[in-house]
Amino acid sequence: MIKFLVYSAILLGIIAATQLMRVFELASELKGTRHYEIKEADNRRNGKLMFWFMVTFMLFCFWQVIKYKDKLLPVAASIEGVELDWLLNFNFIIIWVVFIITNVLLFWFSYKYYGRDNAVAHYYPHNNKLEILWTTVPAVVLAVIIILGLKSWTTITAPADPNMRIIELYAKQFDWTARYAGTDNTLGGFSYKLITASNPLGVDANDPKTADDFTVKGEFHIPINQPVEFKIRSRDVIHSAYMPHFRQQMNAVPGMITFLHFTPTITSKRMKEITNNPNFEYLLLCNKICGASHYNMQMNIIVDTQEEFDAWLKKQKPNLSAAPATADAAEIKEGK
Numbered sequence: 001m002i003k004f005l006v007y008s009a010i011l012l013g014i015i016a017a018t019q020l021m022r023v024f025e026l027a028s029e030l031k032g033t034r035h036y037e038i039k040e041a042d043n044r045r046n047g048k049l050m051f052w053f054m055v056t057f058m059l060f061c062f063w064q065v066i067k068y069k070d071k072l073l074p075v076a077a078s079i080e081g082v083e084l085d086w087l088l089n090f091n092f093i094i095i096w097v098v099f100i101i102t103n104v105l106l107f108w109f110s111y112k113y114y115g116r117d118n119a120v121a122h123y124y125p126h127n128n129k130l131e132i133l134w135t136t137v138p139a140v141v142l143a144v145i146i147i148l149g150l151k152s153w154t155t156i157t158a159p160a161d162p163n164m165r166i167i168e169l170y171a172k173q174f175d176w177t178a179r180y181a182g183t184d185n186t187l188g189g190f191s192y193k194l195i196t197a198s199n200p201l202g203v204d205a206n207d208p209k210t211a212d213d214f215t216v217k218g219e220f221h222i223p224i225n226q227p228v229e230f231k232i233r234s235r236d237v238i239h240s241a242y243m244p245h246f247r248q249q250m251n252a253v254p255g256m257i258t259f260l261h262f263t264p265t266i267t268s269k270r271m272k273e274i275t276n277n278p279n280f281e282y283l284l285l286c287n288k289i290c291g292a293s294h295y296n297m298q299m300n301i302i303v304d305t306q307e308e309f310d311a312w313l314k315k316q317k318p319n320l321s322a323a324p325a326t327a328d329a330a331e332i333k334e335g336k
Contacts, residue, residue: 040117047114054107058100074245075274077266077282077303080156081247087148094141156248160229160261167220168231169284170201171239171252174293176284177201178220182212182318187231195235214316219300220284222264223309229261242287243301245271249287264303271303 076082168179168187179201181187188203188210195202203210222228232241234252241260242249250260272280282301286294304312 038115040115043115047111050107051111054104054111058103061099075266075271076245076247077271078246078248078262078264080152080262081245082265083152083155084247087152090148091145094145156260156262160259161227164227164229164261165222166229166231167222168201168233169241169252170233170235171241171286171297172200172235173237173291174286174297175217176241176286176297176299177215177217178299179203179213179215180220180316182214184209184212188213190233192235200235212318214318216316217299219281219302221302221304221309221312223306224264224267224303226306227261227263230259232258232260237290238288239290239297240287242285243282244285245282251288267303267305268301 073085073088076085163185166181166185166187168181170177170179177200179187186209188207190202190204192202194204199205201215203213230241230250232250232252234254236254238254239252240249241252246262246264248260248262250258252258266274268280268282271282272278282303284299284301286297288294290297
């Protein structure tokens with residue numbers, strides 16, 4: 001019944017608007033004027049409306065930035081994240097400058113040069129200097145943005161320091177597993193042919209480097225101010241390791257190892273204070289729609305002080321119950 005009343009009201013509104021337009025047309029004909037002819041007074045009024053729309057629109061945009069600037073991104077919690085935030089803000093500055101200049105000119109011209117009776121247009125088909133200017137300036141700006149972006153990307157994906165702590169992030173529908181390299185800081189080999197119910201990561205039990213590795217689920221720990229390298233694998237489909245507070249994301253691609261590294265700078269306890277949220281947790285998310293339970297594919301990240309991390313590390317024990325290797329030696333990959 002309610003839907004019927006709503007649709008009826010909409011229909012009556014359309015009919016009323018149509019009749020009002022018809023009344024306007026008839027009134028114009030009685031006055032001896034043509035309703036479709038635009039007069040100079042109409043253009044002048046529209047020009048003024050354009051000007052005041054520009055003022056209102058710009059004030060609204062600035063208000064939006066001031067009002068919500070603290071809600072655009074969470075606090076960057078890594079050295080690389082701070083650099084990427086700077087790069088993003090640099091892009092925003094360029095966008096805002098171009099946005100303000102183009103829109104002010106657009107609405108100012110509508111106000112300044114509204115249509116006048118007997119006005120004659122000036123034919124101005126080409127200007128080589130203008131063509132060069134508006135081709136060169138954007139090209140230079142884009143080149144600067146690309147160069148800075150490549151610099152940041154190279155920093156994150158460059159070969160890691162051999163002394164970095166190595167953690168493997170293993171993705172499958174629909175969860176994550178973290179595998180830590182042991183005291184030798186080298187992950188044991190693996191092969192998809194070794195995957196079983198008791199060896200879900202397919203690690204090679206015959207590899208001596210596997211003996212001190214251990215895995216965790218639900219959450220993993222990393223130390224503050226210490227660079228960590230992540231080796232990322234997928235069992236089934238493309239996933240994406242996304243850690244928003246650290247500004248890090250890398251695809252997990254079946255059949256290959258991807259990697260990234262970063263240095264966390266804010267502990268989980270400190271971030272709870274910064275956000276004023278006692279339940280805050282850093283998260284590892286999947287940022288690829290990987291199936292029906294994609295939304296549930298996440299893992300907590302705990303950033304500890306070095307002392308807390310060392311104490312947690314001592315409690316961990318190698319817990320891989322890998323089946324004996326049956327794959328060919330050439331097919332077993334090392335998790336260096």
